Structures are given as structure tokens and as C-alpha cells.
Amino acid sequence: MFFSLAGLCLFVYYLYVRHLPRPIPGDIPYNKESARRLWGDTPEIRRAQKTGNFRQFFHDHSAKLHSSITQVFMFPYPKPFVLVTDFREAHDILSKRYREFDRSKRNADVFGTITPEFHLAMQSRDPRFKGNKELVRDLMTPGFLNEVSAVHIYDIATVLVDMWALKAAQAQGHPFSAHEDLHYVALDIILAAAFGIPLEQSVTEKQYEFLQLQPPAMPSPNSKDDPVVYSRAPVPSSRMSLIEVTGTVALAYKSPFPRLHHWLLRKTIWRRTFAEKEAFITNEINKSVERLTSENKQQNRMRCAMDMMLLREMGQAKKESRTPNVNAPRIRDELFGYVATGHDTSSTTLSWITKILADNPSSQAKLRRQLHVAFAEANEENRQPTVVEIIEKPAPYLDAFLEECLRITKTIPSILRETLTDTTILGHAVPKGTGVMIYNHGPGGQLESGFGIPESVRSTTSQDSKDRVGEWNEDDIGQFRPERWLQRKTGAQEYGDAQGEFDELEYNAYAGPFLTFGGGPRGCFGKKLAYMELRIVLAMLVWNFVFEACPPELSSYEGIDTATVVPKQCFVRLKQLL
Known part of the structure; x- marks a missing residue:
């Protein structure tokens, strides 16, 4: 008995020692206390989670250790991952050194819980990856975006304008919550782009019709700061299942065992939700x-991303003399992945943008002047700009305003990679198989100046591309200032010397650090669609409304960590213009 107990104690002690954090040899900074405990940095991460924003831990960790490269210990993994906050090093890793770094296995595990055959859930060396990218390669071409996606976006944005015009009239100067409206607008847009869902079946259209019959709950007229509360029309269960399945990624992201944890819930309490998503x-x-197989040529024209994928599969099947596999797992997962990754990111970003509009009235007014100049015919005719005008007319301040919003917003501030070989990061040796987190809202990133890093510790590719991207002024790096993205056109004599306010300006995408969409071969696949959606919706909203300031108690910039970082409060107070 004694020997059995002693053996058990030794085994438990072995497991304890075996799973203690093992720092990477060398001098990459880390929390010494965390390295001496089984839980590593997890207690600090848990404390950050209680505030609703656990990603803040990564900023604070780098700041505390005063370094742009640190080690983080996550229970139950004894190996640390490397946290990088320096923009130049991050850009170098993503864009120049992609043979040394790939998407991390952790990233594949997280997204693989809902879309195992989606290319985002694959590492680049996965034999399936090349075929999947071929399947979706046409979805981000200018022709498809302009002729198919843009029309869907514009139609939904127009309904949002009509609905908010109704709300603005009813609210009589009171604020109202905007996030839910934007959440469903983004869902309707991505479902229309993915599956060709008709406008009349959209959640936004149904909500607009519902509000015309359902008066809001008006607050006391004594205070214009009290928000109006609107009821919502029932949302179809199929749409809710898509939202709920996408939301399960948040659990996988935070779980130490994402696939196992997710699988258990998917087979139990989430079973019906996943089944309904598949049925949809x-x-x-x-x-x-x-x-598409109808004899009616008008019927079988391409309308959405699904049509594009199915036509490609049908064409390939014909070449190979086989029956098309229209329900192939990769087609289904690419479709759902297109929806899942395009919905939350866009709705969250739009929510942050509405807050920025209200809190920066001079920039908002300048943006409106730019729209009136860019879409001069629409302004003279007192009508809405067309979708063609919005996507084709040059408007440098619109580009700058949108880019500054994307720089400031917290939607997804981290990027995951993994080392494919023994390598170095900022002069520190990092072994093969190490997870790397790039946190672009940390010291040395998009919003904050960093620590002095000698050029000698940077890679050759980093040194060679030093001047490719500018640097932000430390005095205003954390402020919202769209002008930072503008420059004089070549040949302009003096800033603002032309007759028009915007005549001698052009947008410079390389003005300073920006990694919101990642970079390199594994950067955000839907980047072009996201820019188009945000540009159209932003232009339509600013054209039709003045976003007035909401009271401080409704204007917090705190975020809530889900699959994205959602603003805790998102209210608008609108004054209609048209």
C-alpha cells in the first residue's frame, strides 16, 4: 500500500513538473513568477477576462516587461508562445518571411471547429489548401465584386437608411441602440453575397416593415439623453442558427482544448443549432x-458566391466526366466560412464607426463635404448617390476616414502564426513549432509608439523595406485623425492651394503602420469585400444623417470579447438630412 501511494505521488509530481512552463532558452522576456507555476500567465488572463476584454492582457504584458517581444505561458501547455507587438517585425513576418511562418495550428483548431474544410482552418502546407483557394479565387475579383456583391450591399444599405430615417423621426432627438441593426445589416449583406438571399427576405427589410406598425417605447420628454427602445421582429430560426454557430468560435478561441471542448458541446446542447445550419x-x-440548370437563361445567370462555386464544380465535373458533387464538404464549408468570417467582423467594425462619427463632428462634417464633392451630380439633384458612383468616384478623404476607423477600431487586434523552422525574431532565437501572436494594438503597433529596437537585430528583409511604410507621429498616434492618410498630389505647390478643399489630395495606403487585415499570402481573404461594404454603408449613412453626440453614459469605448471585440455600448442620435 505504501509503495503504491508513493508511486502515485511520484507520478503526480512527474506530471506536475512535466507541465511546468518551459521558457524558450535565451533572453526573450517573460514573467518570472508565471514560469514557476503550473498555471503560467493564465491567472492574469482570467482577471482580464472578468473585465470583458481579455485581449487587453497582451498589451499590458508587453508594457509591463517593456519589450516588443515576450513569452506567454498558457495552461496546460508547457511550451510558451511568443508575443510580438512591433509593427515592422510583424509586417516582415507576414509579408516577407512566410516561408518561415505559417498560420498557426491553434488557428486551424479554432476555425476547424465550425468549418474544417474552410481554407482559413488550414495551414498553407495542407494538401487541401491549394484546391480550396482555387474554388474561391474569383470571389474577390473586381468584376464579381462590382457586378454582384456591390449591388447586394447597396440594396441592404438603402433599407438601413430608410429604417433609420423612420427611427430618427420617431425618436425626436433621443438616442437609440444601433448595434443590433448593424449586426443584422451585416448578416443580410453577407447572406445576399453568399447565397443570393432576396432583399424581401432580409432581416433588415422585415424589421423595417415591423417598425412601421409597431411604435417605440418613448422615454420621458424631460431628458433628450434617455434612449428610445424599439421592439424587434422575430428573426427566422435559420438566421439565428448561423449566428449562434459562428458565435461558438469564441468558446474555441478561449478553450485550452478547442476541438474536444467544441465537439462535446456540438454533440449535445448545440446539436440542433448545427443541424439547422446544415439544413439551411x-x-x-x-x-x-x-x-443554374434551368432552361430559362434569365434564371440561370450567376447571382452570388454560391453560384460561382457551383458553376466551377459543374465545369470541372464535366471535364472529368463525372457527376458534380454540389454538396462536397469543401463547398459547404467555404460558403459558411465566407459568411462566418464576413459577418461579425463587418458588423463590429460598423458599430465602432458609428461611435467614431458621433465623437468626431469636425471629421464627420469634412467627410460629408467630400461626399458632396465626389458625388456632385447626386448632390445637385438632391438624390441618393448610386452604387456605381460610390464605388468608382475618387474620394480621398472617404478612403482616409475609413482607413483611420479601421486603424483605431478593436475588432480583431491579433494575428496567429507558427514557426516552420528554427528562426529569429528581433534577434532572439525561436525554435521550430513555436506559436507566435502578433498583437497590433500593443507597444510599437498601430496605436502606440514602441521601444527602441536596434536595426542590427532586425532581419535583412526588414532592414531592406524600412522606408516602405511611414511612421506615425508619436504626439497624436492614439488620436483619430484621418488626415494622416492624405498627402499632396505630385506637382502640388502647397497643401490646400487648389480651388477645392480636396483637389490636391490623394490617399496614401502606406502612410504608417496598419495591420488590421494582416498581410502577405495569408492575409484576410475578404479584405476587398470588407472595404467595399464599409465604404458603401459609411457613405450612405453620412450622406443621409448627422451623427450627433450621445451622452457619456451611453458612449463608453469598453469592448466585450466574443469572436471579435464588440463595443459595450453602441448608440446613435441622428438628424436626418434628406
Whole structure:
């Protein structure tokens, strides 16, 4: 008995020692206390989670250790991951050294919980990756975006304008919550782009019709700062299932065992939700196949991303003399991945943008003047700008305003990579198989000046591209200032010397650090679609409304960590212009 107990104690002690954090040899800074305990840095991360923003830990960790490269210990993994906050090093890793770094296995595990056959859930060396990218390669071409995606975006944005015009009239100067409206607008846009869901079936259209019959709950007229509360029309269960399945990624992101944890819940309490999501996709694919194979040429024209993928599969099947596999897992997962990654990111960013508009009235007014200049015919005719005008007319301040919003917003401030070989980061040896987190809102990133880093510790590719991207002024790096993205056109004599306010200006995408969409071969696949969506919705909103300041108690910039960092409060107070 004694020897059995002693053996058990020794085994437990072995497991304890085996799972203690093992710092990477060398001098990459880390929390010494964390390295001496089984839980590593997890207690500090848990404390950050209680505030609703656990990603703040990564900023604070780098600041505390006063270094742009640090080690973080996550229980139950004895190996640390490397945290990088310096923009130049991050840009070098993503864009120049992609043969040394790939998307991390952790990233694949997280997204693989809902879309195992989606290219985002694959590392680049995965044999499936090349075929999947071929399947979706046309979805971000100018032709598809301009002729298909832009029309869907504009239609939904127009309904949002009509709905908010109704709300503004009813609210009579009171603020109202905006996040839910924007959440469903983004969902409707991505479902229309992905599956060709008609406008009349959109959640936004149904909500607009509902509000015309359902008066809001008005607060006391004594205070214009009290928000109006609007009821919501029932949302179809199929749409809710898509939202809920996407939301389960947040659990996987925070879990030490994402695949196992997610699998257990998917087989139990989430079973019906996942089944309903699958039924929705099957139904839409069947409708598309029926339409695309119809003898009616008007019926079988391409309307959405699903059509593009199915036509590609049908064409390939014909070449290979086989039956098309229209329900292939990779087609289904690419479709759902397109929806999942395009929905939350856009809705969250739009929510942050509405707050920025209200809190920067001079920039908002300048943006409106730019729109009136860029879409001069629409302004003279007192009408809405067309979708073609919005996507084709040059408007440098619109580009600058949007880019500054994307720089400031907290939607997804981190990027995950993994080392494919023994390598170095900022002069520090990092072994093969090490996870790397790039946190672009930390010291040395998009919003904060960093620590002095000698050029000699940077890679050759980093040194060679030193001047490719500018640097932000330390005095205003944390402030919202769209002008930082503008420069004089070549040949302009003096800033602002032309007759028009914007005549001698042009947008400079390389003005300073910016990694919101990542970079390199594995940067954000939907970047072009996201820019188009945000540009159209932003232009339509500013054209039609003045966003007035909301009271401080409704204007917090605190974020809530879900799959993205959602603003804790998102209210608007609108004054209609048209």
C-alpha cells in the first residue's frame, strides 16, 4: 500500500513538473513568477477576462516587461508562445518571411471547429489548401465584386437608411441602440453575397416593415439623453442558427482544448443549432442548382458566391466526366466560412464607426463635404448617390476616414502564426513549432509608439523595406485623425492651394503602420469585400444623417470579447438630412 501511494505521488509530481512552463532558452522576456507555476500567465488572463476584454492582457504584458517581444505561458501547455507587438517585425513576418511562418495550428483548431474544410482552418502546407483557394479565387475579383456583391450591399444599405430615417423621426432627438441593426445589416449583406438571399427576405427589410406598425417605447420628454427602445421582429430560426454557430468560435478561441471542448458541446446542447445550419446550406444549394440548370437563361445567370462555386464544380465535373458533387464538404464549408468570417467582423467594425462619427463632428462634417464633392451630380439633384458612383468616384478623404476607423477600431487586434523552422525574431532565437501572436494594438503597433529596437537585430528583409511604410507621429498616434492618410498630389505647390478643399489630395495606403487585415499570402481573404461594404454603408449613412453626440453614459469605448471585440455600448442620435 505504501509503495503504491508513493508511486502515485511520484507520478503526480512527474506530471506536475512535466507541465511546468518551459521558457524558450535565451533572453526573450517573460514573467518570472508565471514560469514557476503550473498555471503560467493564465491567472492574469482570467482577471482580464472578468473585465470583458481579455485581449487587453497582451498589451499590458508587453508594457509591463517593456519589450516588443515576450513569452506567454498558457495552461496546460508547457511550451510558451511568443508575443510580438512591433509593427515592422510583424509586417516582415507576414509579408516577407512566410516561408518561415505559417498560420498557426491553434488557428486551424479554432476555425476547424465550425468549418474544417474552410481554407482559413488550414495551414498553407495542407494538401487541401491549394484546391480550396482555387474554388474561391474569383470571389474577390473586381468584376464579381462590382457586378454582384456591390449591388447586394447597396440594396441592404438603402433599407438601413430608410429604417433609420423612420427611427430618427420617431425618436425626436433621443438616442437609440444601433448595434443590433448593424449586426443584422451585416448578416443580410453577407447572406445576399453568399447565397443570393432576396432583399424581401432580409432581416433588415422585415424589421423595417415591423417598425412601421409597431411604435417605440418613448422615454420621458424631460431628458433628450434617455434612449428610445424599439421592439424587434422575430428573426427566422435559420438566421439565428448561423449566428449562434459562428458565435461558438469564441468558446474555441478561449478553450485550452478547442476541438474536444467544441465537439462535446456540438454533440449535445448545440446539436440542433448545427443541424439547422446544415439544413439551411443544403436548401440554398439545392435552389441554386435548380436555377443554374434551368432552361430559362434569365434564371440561370450567376447571382452570388454560391453560384460561382457551383458553376466551377459543374465545369470541372464535366471535364472529368463525372457527376458534380454540389454538396462536397469543401463547398459547404467555404460558403459558411465566407459568411462566418464576413459577418461579425463587418458588423463590429460598423458599430465602432458609428461611435467614431458621433465623437468626431469636425471629421464627420469634412467627410460629408467630400461626399458632396465626389458625388456632385447626386448632390445637385438632391438624390441618393448610386452604387456605381460610390464605388468608382475618387474620394480621398472617404478612403482616409475609413482607413483611420479601421486603424483605431478593436475588432480583431491579433494575428496567429507558427514557426516552420528554427528562426529569429528581433534577434532572439525561436525554435521550430513555436506559436507566435502578433498583437497590433500593443507597444510599437498601430496605436502606440514602441521601444527602441536596434536595426542590427532586425532581419535583412526588414532592414531592406524600412522606408516602405511611414511612421506615425508619436504626439497624436492614439488620436483619430484621418488626415494622416492624405498627402499632396505630385506637382502640388502647397497643401490646400487648389480651388477645392480636396483637389490636391490623394490617399496614401502606406502612410504608417496598419495591420488590421494582416498581410502577405495569408492575409484576410475578404479584405476587398470588407472595404467595399464599409465604404458603401459609411457613405450612405453620412450622406443621409448627422451623427450627433450621445451622452457619456451611453458612449463608453469598453469592448466585450466574443469572436471579435464588440463595443459595450453602441448608440446613435441622428438628424436626418434628406
